[in-house]
Amino acid sequence: MHIRISHLSRSFKKVKAVSDLSFEFSAGNVFGFIGPNGAGKTTTIKIMASMDMPDAGDVFFDDLSVVNYPEEVRKLIGYMPDALPGFADIQVWEYLDFFARSFGLQGRRRTQTLAEIEEFTSLGDIREKYIASLSKGMKQRVSLARALVHNPQVLIMDEPAAGLDPRARLELRSLLKILSSQGKAILLSSHILSELQDICDGAVIIEQGRLLSAGTIPQLLAQVRRQATPADNGAGAVSAGPDSPLLLVIRCLRDSEAVRLKLLEHPAVLDAILEPGHTVRAQVKCTDAEIPALMATLFAAGLPIIGFTRQELGLEELFMRITSGKVQ
């Protein structure tokens, strides 16, 4: 399955929610859909899920157009929206049974599929409860089960981890890994970028309805490393490229200023700044192999260092670097 978003545009009165957005991805991978609030993520996802219509452009699942064949596209995708079901007069199994029937599952096959889905999403114990009486995490599971009931090839999830407790998030993450290993294409939007980094193979970053960057996670990180300059410092600093500075975060028991001054004496250190909590953040132009020698000079000077970390470049830094935070 190959998914192609082609020149998608959608406006709400004078606001351009999505503007000429194009990207594509294939099955078997998890892709993060990232952007600040109001960037156009949900609008794009809704169009992909045939819940909304574009003003221009189209989305193709292989060659099937969402504009021309929305009902056919729905058979291929599982859409898990941000909103959760809250029906007071329908039980969990009845809700799933309805969707299974509506996607054409019949008789023994339907019963078997529903049993498997309930087991996969751990809904067996609550299958006879009314949906309105469930907790948010459980409703999220029902929503995921509903999206999976017809075994879709593509799973589109809008903020699936929002409002979930840490345990539920970990469980969701493991479910997504299993689904991805089954060869499904998964596109999920989330604000919890550190979690996306762990499960995503690639990411699409948009802002103000426009594409900022798209690629695999290593490609995106490499792109930002190339942009990093020695003048960078503070929160915007990035590191760890072959030709770019590293970022070291050093925690001291006391005398952090003395540590900063000692660091600046070293020729490899480009910059060092103080941060709250007796922490020094330093940009260092050296290789990983040279770091122990640098730290040894600090220990030799008798400075009270209690820990240090070589900061990895992550999606959060990437996001902060390439987005401006503007909303429409």
Place this chain on the structure above:
Amino acid sequence: MNIADRDSSDWFNPVLIKELRQFFHNRIVLSLMALLLVGQLLVLLMVRLEHISSGELPDDLGSAVFTSIIVVLQFCLFLICGVGIAQSFLQERLNSELDFCKLTALSPARIIRGKLGSALVLLLFIHALCLPFVVIAYFLRGIAILQMLQVVVLLLPMTLALVFSSVLVGAIGKKGVIYFLAFGGIYYISMLVMVLNDNRFWSQGMDMAEWLMVVVIPLFWSGLCYVLSVAAISHPMANRMFPARIYLLAMLVLSPAAVAGLAALIDEHVLDSLKIGFSITAAWVVVILALLAACERSRPSLHLQSKCPRHVLLRGGFFLLSSGSGGGILLAALLLLSLLGCPLALSSSNTDWYEILWNFTNIAIYMLCYAALAVFLHELMPRFSGLAWLSLILVVMLLLPAVISAFTSTLAAPRLDYLTITSPFYSPGNTGIYSASALSALVAYSHSLPFAAAALLLASPAIFRQWQALAPKSTAAENPSSLP
């Protein structure tokens, strides 16, 4: 799939199964059913208190009890199958992200059929609940089983119209629309009481107008509600008004035959009925087409653009029948042209219907005028929807002048009839001077047609732009960012 692998419920519509499960889990529905039984018991209790204690039973007691049972039954049907169904469908549709009409691969027609099917099952169930009380009414004497069946069968079209209207209200998915259902319910119950209290109803002596009101119009309305419900839940890109336009045109062809058949059944003049049936239906089809068109999208969807035939003649037909305000207005205008001559042609044949006929035609002309103006204003200021413009126009040009004029006439102040010149209420024919002559139609048209012509002229650029938008275009080059 092997038939042996299917279970019996697989033969039913999934929506029907879901709805029935929900009905019997819903406390409000169950409470209303209990209320129905309590209501029926109260009817019998009142009869016992009033008559049985005195020891004398009037001859028509069974008929009176049956009438009361039917009124209570219909009131509960209105609450359960009317408001209840509309409210539950509305709730499902209000949260667009969880709207199962958009989440499943079921076709819109199948969804609506499932909704209607479940409502009909509920309808039967509620009728069955009342059966013991109907049996008691029979044993109280004064009514035959055939008469009871006749009442139930004759009420069926109106009950169906109620159910279909409720599904339409739910399908539209706007909270405010449910209040129209309440007004409809009041009209329905009052009609019912009126019909049941009419002796002719019991003796099967209804005239043409009553047959139209009780049977033909409710059935026509039910069909219209069905196609509009399907349109309302169809994908916004789809050609969703196509079934509605086909249905209206089919009604235009079929209804004269139905009216003529009815006339033959009740010994009225068949040929006149045929002409009258066509004229009245055509007038209402024009009104409905025009009003719907004013609320439709003002530019064709990408789907329509991609599906439009390239040949100019085929494109013309496609334009008239497919979704879009321009095509709808144009189709209504073309039908109106064919309708204009009818009152003149019928002026000498049937004076009873003649006044009604040209009044309906006049209403159609004005409604087309309002709809065309709404299309023009929406094109000018797209910030407000066609529906908003249409509502404003109806208030300013139709309701307000009528209210002011009526108010001044009751105060014995100088009459302000001329204010209603922008509405069908302004009609010199209504004075009775011209009512039975072809001149009345001409005089009425001389006021309404210039308005309609001016409105169509104003709307013509919008109509032309929509026509042009359907012209075939070359697709843009594609160069999306690619992920592996």
